[in-house]
Amino acid sequence: MNKDLKDRTQEELEKLVVGLRQKKYLAGYLFKFIHAQDGREVAALSTLRKAFREQLVEQGYFISQLKTVDTRTDSDGSAKYLFELADGERIETVLLPEEDRRTLCVSTQVGCPMGCVFCATGRIQFRRNLTAGEIADQVNRVAEQAGRITNLVYMGMGEPLLNYDAVLKSIRILNHSAGKNIGIRHITISTSGIAPAIERLAEEEIRPRLAISLSAPTDALRSKLMPVTNKYPLAGLLEAVRKYQARTGQRVTFEYVLIDQVNDSVTHARLLVKLLRGLMYNVNLIEHNPFSGCEFTGSSRPRIQRFAATLKDAGVETTIRFRMGRRIKAACGQLQAGYHPRAQKKPL
Ligand code: SAH
Ligand code: SF4
Secondary structure, three states, X not given: OOOEHHHOOHHHHHHHHHHOOOOOOHHHHHHHHHHOOOOOOHHHOOOOOHHXXXXXXXXXXXXXXXEEEEEEEOOOOOEEEEEEOOOOOEEEEEEEEOOOOEEEEOOXXXXXXXXXXXXXXXXXXXXXXXXXXXXXXXXXXXXXXXXXXXXXXXXXXXXHHHOHHHHHHHHHHHHXXXXXXXXXXHEEEEEOOOHHHHHHHHOOOOOOEEEEEOOOOOHHHHHHHOOHHHHOOHHHHHHHHHHHXXXXXXXXXXXXXXXXXXXXXXXXXXXXHHHOOOOOEEEEEEEOOXXXXXXXXXXXXXXXHHHHHHHHHOOOEEEEOOOOOHHHOOOOOOOOOOOOEOOOOOOO
16 A cells, blocks of 8 residues: 555554554544645644654655646636646546535546547546545645535546546545545446446445436447447446446436437437336436537537427436536536547547
């Protein structure tokens, strides 16, 4: 394990402290200092004896911190943060303030290996997974500048379920009552559909909400938009969701990016209803957000309304998602952290 103390749950800190022949309860001071008080230097943790602090520092333990390189604010109130990691890689995080909540959209990877053709992050080279400490610190850094975060969505750069252990660990850290204390029902993981990981998630004792990005009702169309379909076709993916619901009793959200003339007809909407029959779910419709080099356009308002009405008429709870942050390229699918996109893919 690396020596970043921010990358540890309270239980892991307890193991470390006991291993250093100190009293277990001291781990609670460390955890609170790092996650509730946003402490930077072990040496400044005055509730620990000086000799113990020195022991930690001598053995190479430290508290990592993301460097804020740039902050942009949209006139709709949303803000995008560009962070640099210790090895110089960069990620973006988005704050979406609404009346009664302040949602942070966190990244889980530098780039994304999934290659969805409608997504800016999918167009850049995948570099690496983030650690739990790097995921958790996105919350610390934004909270420092903008105040308390009430909701978390794992919908920034990357595929959360391909970085399963770090993502779950970051949730344990951020949900902990001695740390940021973000309610588990206020945390959502969004996945492009890694079926075995969904089944694994069903077995966890900690249960964030689950959103699945679908964006097409058939394998033929979905595999063109989201190559993950070739590995996990819709039947297997939805079977995993069925098992997840049987185990957890939780409703899931399906996300559907509406792309003009590609996946946004009434027929597509009807096929979607048929496909999802028997599941407990709601649908979030997201108008496709533009980025440079992308050949797609977002669906027109009338087409979005018609698609939504078809779902609603079939009894599906449907929400059309806002487009917050578009002007600062902070909306869904626009995050690139300044990395250069790969060559453009063939149009459909
Ligand atoms: N990798 C995860 C989470 C990050 S993407 C996932 O795919 O679910 C977050 C959401 O943004 C997904 O629902 C995705 O389908 C959507 N998205 C990607 N590119 C988009 C774009 N250009 N416009 C609108 N939504 C987009
Ligand atoms: Fe990755 Fe999600 Fe973008 Fe697909 S939509 S490339 S899974 S970030």
